[in-house]
Amino acid sequence: MPLSELLEKLRARPLPKHVALIMDGNGRWAKARGLPRSEGHRQGALAAERLVRFLARERLVPYVTLFAFSTENWSRPREEVEFLFRLLEGLIREKLREFAEAGVRLRLLGDPAPLPARLRAAIEEAEKSTRGNDALHLAVALNFGGRWAVLEGVRRALAQGLAPDELKEETFRGLLPTAELPDPDFIIRTGGHMRLSNFFLWEAAYAELYFTPTLWPDFDEEAFTLALLDFQGRTRNFGRVIT
């Protein structure tokens, strides 16, 4: 079925509000072609760029989070870590204008302190200049970890001197680094592994999970649309009995 028809089908039913993506498989994509891992990441960045363009244009989902670098990714070879940071910085600098004009609002999700100063500066500039946009809220999870996020919430609660019985679920939700984002309804992981790898933990409580063997550089607009159609076929009961 052509993409236009798939999209038409998709728009006829409720869509998720927040889709989060674990972009896995860049390394294997490159290896399968006898290319260096860096080439896999370069193609992965192109795939992310295409998807953002598509989402800003089609306005299918108002909130999207891309898991770009986890708190565990620091243990990769130094050259790979530096390459990823340079790639991201270049992408933000080159595409900021286009994405800002398309109505994208960019936000960093994660601890910025250990990131290179140049990358931090590019992100801050992008956050500032896209603050008023709302066609697509794009969060880039960078130096992010689900456990880090929960601990941040706990630290903030302690810093505010909250008493144990004052700490309700909603209060705590508002203290998490994701406070401004709705909980993800749908988490997609490419690359064939079926795990969350310390991505959203608290926020993922009722998320529908979708795992595909497709490697991230091959995950295109059609693949994303098919994933959303799969989401629409699911029954979500949030722990209740649906009669």
Ligand code: FPP
């Ligand atoms: C996983 O592939 C990918 C990453 C750790 C980095 C993701 C980064 C990008 C796609 C760059 C662009 C990012 C944005 C936000 C535009 P892997 O190296 O773990 O692959 P493997 O499992 O096959 O080794």
